[in-house]
Amino acid sequence: MIEVKEEILADNNQVAAGVRERLGRQKTLLLNLMSSPGSGKTSLILKTAEALQGKVKLGVIEADIESRVDAEKVAACGIDAVQLRTGGFCHLDATMVTQGLEALPPKDFDLLIIENVGNLVCPAEFDTGAHKNAMILSVPEGDDKPLKYPLMFSICDVLVINKIDYLSLSDFDLAALRHRVLALNPQIRIMEVSCKTGAGLAEWTDWLAREVAQFVGS
Amino acid sequence: MHELPVTESILKIILAHAEKNDVRRVVTIRLQVGKLSDLEDDWMQRYFDYVSRGTPAEGARLEIERTPIRLECDDCGESYTVENAGGLDTPCPGCGGRDTRLIAGREYFIKNMEVL
Numbered sequence: 337m338i339e340v341k342e343e344i345l346a347d348n349n350q351v352a353a354g355v356r357e358r359l360g361r362q363k364t365l366l367l368n369l370m371s372s373p374g375s376g377k378t379s380l381i382l383k384t385a386e387a388l389q390g391k392v393k394l395g396v397i398e399a400d401i402e403s404r405v406d407a408e409k410v411a412a413c414g415i416d417a418v419q420l421r422t423g424g425f426c427h428l429d430a431t432m433v434t435q436g437l438e439a440l441p442p443k444d445f446d447l448l449i450i451e452n453v454g455n456l457v458c459p460a461e462f463d464t465g466a467h468k469n470a471m472i473l474s475v476p477e478g479d480d481k482p483l484k485y486p487l488m489f490s491i492c493d494v495l496v497i498n499k500i501d502y503l504s505l506s507d508f509d510l511a512a513l514r515h516r517v518l519a520l521n522p523q524i525r526i527m528e529v530s531c532k533t534g535a536g537l538a539e540w541t542d543w544l545a546r547e548v549a550q551f552v553g554s
Numbered sequence: 555m556h557e558l559p560v561t562e563s564i565l566k567i568i569l570a571h572a573e574k575n576d577v578r579r580v581v582t583i584r585l586q587v588g589k590l591s592d593l594e595d596d597w598m599q600r601y602f603d604y605v606s607r608g609t610p611a612e613g614a615r616l617e618i619e620r621t622p623i624r625l626e627c628d629d630c631g632e633s634y635t636v637e638n639a640g641g642l643d644t645p646c647p648g649c650g651g652r653d654t655r656l657i658a659g660r661e662y663f664i665k666n667m668e669v670l
Contacts, residue, residue, distance in 0.1 A: 337666050337667070337669070338575055338577070338666060338669055339665075339666045340568070340569055340583075340664040340666050340667055341663075341665065341666070342567050342664050342665070343564060343661075343662060343663055343664075344560060344567065344585070344662035345662050347563060347566075352615070374668075425556070429559065461556065462556070462594070483640065486590075486639040486640070486642045486643075487639060487660075490642060491657055514641065518652070519642075519643030519645075519652060520642050520643050522652055522654070532644050
């Protein structure tokens with residue numbers, strides 16, 4: 337018998353720590369944005385870019401199993417964006433993020449947002465090297481998601497509840513959702529927004545701007 | 555869903571140890587995987603069989619021990635185990651506090667291997 341005693345994901349964790357450290361030195365905050373498909377990651381990024389324009393230098397790393405539509409949408413709004421195709425992988429790992437960082441133009445970014453693959457399971461398990469993790473849950477997905485995907489809710493710093501304009505049309509129980517999420521993760525910040533109407537977006541962009549200012553100024 | 559990259563990492567580590575120890579064949583690999591992991595044992599084995607073909611680890615059996623999910627209470631410091639992910643919102647049995655932190659349950663660890 338041979339003792340191995342090694343972490344299986346040690347390679348990824350090491351690369352992730354390296355990314356975090358390097359971007360920290362460059363004063364670039366890396367935010368990992370996760371959610372199910374269709375909950376509004378790209379919309380939130382576009383709204384964020386609009387709000388922070390002229391204040392924060394923003395770049396975006398898009399990840400999808402196939403297609404470039406997200407990067408094209410973001411780039412069409414004048415934001416520096418690269419598209420990573422994960423080739424069937426259900427999540428991004430730190431090595432893929434490194435490739436994304438290399439593919440971006442060499443600018444002095446204040447904030448880089450990773451739009452992770454739409455999935456509430458696998459991205460929660462792999463450290464991307466991000467300094468902050470945020471997730472979106474949209475109202476049509478239902479208030480039971482923390483019960484089904486507890487790990488994702490446990491590891492995020494922020495939960496954005498999107499499509500809040502649908503609330504009156506659905507039986508989504510906001511109080512029950514908050515209770516479930518806070519039980520899993522008492523430190524998480526919960527923000528209610530609608531990318532469509534713009535409601536609540538200022539809370540998100542203000543938070544992000546503060547985080548960036550703190551990070552860049554540190 | 556992400557069994558493939560995890561099994562590839564396992565293979566890489568196992569082959570490095572096999573080479574260092576002049577191993578002809580790896581028979582069993584003992585893993586510790588936290589109960590919070592979504593990985594399916596059967597699929598891990600299937601993927602491992604696939605990626606290990608033609609290597610000294612071909613045909614090795616994965617023995618997966620599921621390690622418990624542990625939480626620690628920020629208020630009184632008590633640590634306790636919960637059965638599955640559904641129990642992550644269990645309040646502290648000591649003081650009833652809800653400010654709890656996850657301290658174990660996400661591990662991916664290779665303990666040892668049986669070799670020829």
